[in-house]
Amino acid sequence: MFSVDMIELLLRHGASANLRTSGDLVPADLLPLHVAVENTSMHKYLEDSLNPSQQRVDCSQADINYILKLIHILCLPEMKIFLDTTRLLAKHTDDLLDELCKYIVDGKIVHTAVLLLAAQKQIRGLSSCNGCGSSKKDGFGTITNFVVDNITAIKMRQNRLEMEPLEVKKELLDVTLNLVHVIFKAGEALDVYIRSHPKECE
Numbered sequence: 001m002f003s004v005d006m007i008e009l010l011l012r013h014g015a016s017a018n019l020r021t022s023g024d025l026v027p028a029d030l031l032p033l034h035v036a037v038e039n040t041s042m043h044k045y046l047e048d049s050l051n052p053s054q055q056r057v058d059c060s061q062a063d064i065n066y067i068l069k070l071i072h073i074l075c076l077p078e079m080k081i082f083l084d085t086t087r088l089l090a091k092h093t094d095d096l097l098d099e100l101c102k103y104i105v106d107g108k109i110v111h112t113a114v115l116l117l118a119a120q121k122q123i124r125g126l127s128s129c130n131g132c133g134s135s136k137k138d139g140f141g142t143i144t145n146f147v148v149d150n151i152t153a154i155k156m157r158q159n160r161l162e163m164e165p166l167e168v169k170k171e172l173l174d175v176t177l178n179l180v181h182v183i184f185k186a187g188e189a190l191d192v193y194i195r196s197h198p199k200e201c202e
Contacts, residue, residue, distance in 0.1 A: 004084050007032075017092035033089040033099060033115075040082040040118075041110045045073050050110065063175045067182055070113050075190060077197040083118040090119035097126055097139050101146055107172040113179055116143075117194075120187035140184040147177045 011017070021030040040046075050070060074083065090096055096119060103111040116123065126139035154170045183190070 004081065004088055007085065007088055011088075011092060017089050018094050031089075031093060031099070033086065033093045033096075036082070036086045036089050037103075037111050037114050040074075040079070040086060040114045041108075043079065043082060045076065045078065046070075046110060049073055063178050064182075066175065067113075067179050070110065070179075071117065071182065071186075071190065074113060074117055075194055080194060080197045083114070083194055086114060086118035087122075090115065090122055096122065097142060100143060104143070104147060104173070104176055105150070107169060109172060109175055109179065112176055113183070116180065116183045117187065117190065120183055120191060140180060143180050144177070144184075147173055147180060151177070 017032050019031075020028075022028055050066075050073070073079065093099065100112065100115050100123070103115065123139035123143070126142070151170060151173045154166050154173070157166060
């Protein structure tokens with residue numbers, strides 16, 4: 001697990017958060033941000049509480065219940081250090097919205113939630129991304145349009161052969177759209193709450 005103090009020290013001495021991994025011994029093309037988000041997503045609380053089958057939900061109420069449970073876990077005091085680390089690295093990562101879009105396209109709802117919640121303040125100040133469509137007033141508008149565009153594209157292809165895989169992908173995008181909306185509305189208050197946890201909870 002990263003140390004926030006160590007990351008701050010490295011950044012002050014010129015380290016870059018935009019260097020990607022390479023070579024045969026490690027997964028390629030990873031940013032420090034990816035590692036932080038992955039570490040958070042693999043936390044025991046999330047693995048024990050969120051059944052993988054819950055990724056596929058059958059109605060909007062189930063979507064909301066899943067999202068609220070996910071956010072509730074991420075707001076626990078024990079998750080503070082993970083979100084603090086992700087927030088710090090996101091602040092120094094270029095093309096943050098592009099990285100978020102990749103999680104969305106891959107159907108990684110937990111990863112998307114971690115990055116949205118940790119970096120929501122920064123995302124509000126962003127206006128565009130290379131992979132997410134046209135510029136909007138803030139990053140949440142851009143992300144919302146990106147998700148909606150992907151849902152629309154799937155609906156237009158539903159009469160083709162890949163019906164079942166497309167339906168699964170659409171369900172994940174529907175959940176993601178609700179997740180973006182919830183964090184857009186409540187993210188600032190949640191951020192204040194998370195930051196209020198004392199350091200000893202880490």
